[in-house]
Amino acid sequence: MPSFELPDAVAILKADGQRVVDYFRAFLARHTSAPPRLLESIDYSMSAGGKRLRPAMVLETWRACGGLDGSASAPSALSAATAMELIHTFSLVHDDLPAMDDDDLRRGRPTNHKVYGDAMAILAGDAMTTMAFDLIATDAEPAKSTALIRELARASGPEGMIGGQVLDMEGEKQSLTLPQLQQLHRMKTGALLTAACRMGAIAAGADEITLSAVTDCGRHLGLAFQIVDDVLDVTSSPEQMGKATGKDHAKGKNTYPSLLGLEQSKVEAHGHLRLALQAINLLGEPAKGLIALSRFVVEREL
Amino acid sequence: MPSFELPDAVAILKADGQRVVDYFRAFLARHTSAPPRLLESIDYSMSAGGKRLRPAMVLETWRACGGLDGSASAPSALSAATAMELIHTFSLVHDDLPAMDDDDLRRGRPTNHKVYGDAMAILAGDAMTTMAFDLIATDAEPAKSTALIRELARASGPEGMIGGQVLDMEGEKQSLTLPQLQQLHRMKTGALLTAACRMGAIAAGADEITLSAVTDCGRHLGLAFQIVDDVLDVTSSPEQMGKATGKDHAKGKNTYPSLLGLEQSKVEAHGHLRLALQAINLLGEPAKGLIALSRFVVEREL
Numbered sequence: 226m227p228s229f230e231l232p233d234a235v236a237i238l239k240a241d242g243q244r245v246v247d248y249f250r251a252f253l254a255r256h257t258s259a260p261p262r263l264l265e266s267i268d269y270s271m272s273a274g275g276k277r278l279r280p281a282m283v284l285e286t287w288r289a290c291g292g293l294d295g296s297a298s299a300p301s302a303l304s305a306a307t308a309m310e311l312i313h314t315f316s317l318v319h320d321d322l323p324a325m326d327d328d329d330l331r332r333g334r335p336t337n338h339k340v341y342g343d344a345m346a347i348l349a350g351d352a353m354t355t356m357a358f359d360l361i362a363t364d365a366e367p368a369k370s371t372a373l374i375r376e377l378a379r380a381s382g383p384e385g386m387i388g389g390q391v392l393d394m395e396g397e398k399q400s401l402t403l404p405q406l407q408q409l410h411r412m413k414t415g416a417l418l419t420a421a422c423r424m425g426a427i428a429a430g431a432d433e434i435t436l437s438a439v440t441d442c443g444r445h446l447g448l449a450f451q452i453v454d455d456v457l458d459v460t461s462s463p464e465q466m467g468k469a470t471g472k473d474h475a476k477g478k479n480t481y482p483s484l485l486g487l488e489q490s491k492v493e494a495h496g497h498l499r500l501a502l503q504a505i506n507l508l509g510e511p512a513k514g515l516i517a518l519s520r521f522v523v524e525r526e527l
Numbered sequence: 528m529p530s531f532e533l534p535d536a537v538a539i540l541k542a543d544g545q546r547v548v549d550y551f552r553a554f555l556a557r558h559t560s561a562p563p564r565l566l567e568s569i570d571y572s573m574s575a576g577g578k579r580l581r582p583a584m585v586l587e588t589w590r591a592c593g594g595l596d597g598s599a600s601a602p603s604a605l606s607a608a609t610a611m612e613l614i615h616t617f618s619l620v621h622d623d624l625p626a627m628d629d630d631d632l633r634r635g636r637p638t639n640h641k642v643y644g645d646a647m648a649i650l651a652g653d654a655m656t657t658m659a660f661d662l663i664a665t666d667a668e669p670a671k672s673t674a675l676i677r678e679l680a681r682a683s684g685p686e687g688m689i690g691g692q693v694l695d696m697e698g699e700k701q702s703l704t705l706p707q708l709q710q711l712h713r714m715k716t717g718a719l720l721t722a723a724c725r726m727g728a729i730a731a732g733a734d735e736i737t738l739s740a741v742t743d744c745g746r747h748l749g750l751a752f753q754i755v756d757d758v759l760d761v762t763s764s765p766e767q768m769g770k771a772t773g774k775d776h777a778k779g780k781n782t783y784p785s786l787l788g789l790e791q792s793k794v795e796a797h798g799h800l801r802l803a804l805q806a807i808n809l810l811g812e813p814a815k816g817l818i819a820l821s822r823f824v825v826e827r828e829l
Contacts, residue, residue, distance in 0.1 A: 258686045324624075355680045359677060377660075382561075383569070383657075394647075
């Protein structure tokens with residue numbers, strides 16, 4: 226147990242989330258010659274709420290590695306966090322399309338294509354991707370921008386999030402083993418959560434040992450996060466989740482509860498949380514926000 | 528008229544195109560842990576041929592600004608050119624989707640979603656975007672990568688290509704004036720062609736005056752290119768174009784021929800070509816490939 230008091234994770238998510246939304250809005254306002262309805266569609270999904278876990282992970286890892294508000298590295302951390310949320314949100318907008326998961330509800334509101342039509346939802350998602358990279362290339366410190374972009378691009382590409390979505394889609398037609406399911410989740414959600422930690426550390430100018438520690442933390446949190454998500458899909462209501470639940474089972478998706486059972490899934494999630502916290506033990510008190518967020522990932526509604 | 532002999536544009540397109548395809552293939556082969564069918568779908572569209580005009584513009588502008596094969600700047604130019612082709616190809620894959628233009632034929636072959644399904648085509652397009660930025664962040668010279676990424680991201684985003692696609696979609700329902708049509712094309716195709724020239728210059732380490740000159744060249748070529756494309760949609764067969772023709776009129780799209788008539792459209796295209804060539808006059812003989820390409824844009828089948 227840490228010797229310092231932990232802050233409230235919900236308060237951190239709220240504060241960090243608000244900073245990212247403010248930063249995003251200011252960035253959006255720079256696009257004076259873009260079609261208004263495209264910007265509206267992008268803003269609709271970016272403002273729809275959600276936990277803002279990924280951008281908060283960027284900012285709290287940055288703080289854990291010595292990043293301070295108002296310092297020279299703050300624009301690197303804030304642009305990285307906002308870009309991370311843009312990439313996460315684009316993936317949700319495309320994932321909800323009729324040709325993909327065909328969802329009507331997201332973050333408690335009608336999905337983007339339900340409001341703006343399929344074509345605009347496709348283009349809005351595409352635009353969020355290019356905006357994410359533009360934002361870092363424009364606002365981050367020059368010495369850090371390329372490394373930040375590389376992290377984000379790899380984590381979202383064929384060997385990361387998008388590759389994981391393909392595995393997920395292909396997996397619906399067959400039974401996966403536990404190692405296959407873990408590989409799927411390492412890519413689909415783990416890569417981006419790991420990148421969130423790494424980008425926070427890079428923004429703070431962390432050394433190799435620290436970067437390695439937060440990478441381990443991110444990997445374990447990524448696995449824990451997905452196990453908890455699978456469990457909540459079984460045990461929660463759509464109102465609690467802000468999206469349809471029970472869909473995994475209905476679609477024949479491979480999940481941790483279906484492979485391990487509910488109780489063992491919870492044990493696994495707590496095991497990964499322990500390893501995540503162990504990895505960042507060396508960071509001490511500046512990591513208190515990151516520790517609080519890590520616990521939140523596993524303990525949110527279990 | 529230049530005092531030096533101009534090379535054959537078709538030979539340049541073929542040689543530059545082959546280098547970009549080779550570079551892309553080597554990059555794709557680095558993705559050893561990605562789902563094979565996703566890579567196959569990406570490769571299908573990237574290998575489908577096409578003119579390779581945009582990547583050739585990057586490479587020929589790089590040469591026009593003093594870039595030499597085998598020099599330190601070659602990886603910057605090649606990664607920029609390949610990333611440019613990835614972005615262009617992703618936009619075609621998404622544009623062809625049933626929710627967008629609903630095309631069955633592209634570059635003379637069935638469109639991506641006709642072969643791999645809508646979901647994979649969406650994800651393949653998404654992956655091409657992230658790969659484009661990963662490629663530059665990984666391979667370009669560190670001092671140039673951020674500027675290259677910024678150019679590509681802005682030119683493809685809400686104020687560039689994607690914004691232009693939205694205007695195009697919205698314009699189908701109404702009559703546009705000539706200035707509105709020009710604004711649409713400046714964004715939809717002009718931004719990426721201008722970025723191709725600028726990225727070539729940035730890769731070569733060009734000074735501000737040279738960058739400004741190739742920017743003017745790219746802008747005029749972008750407008751000329753779209754005028755010629757509109758004209759060819761009226762005057763060519765699907766076999767010549769490798770895609771459906773006569774679609775603009777059928778969909779009630781605003782085009783230069785519909786606003787200006789065929790003959791006046793050709794006059795405008797040649798006017799923009801003249802201004803494009805005037806802008807790069809100061810570059811002399813190293814620009815001979817860029818000059819040949821510029822002429823090809825306007826004279827290809829007029």
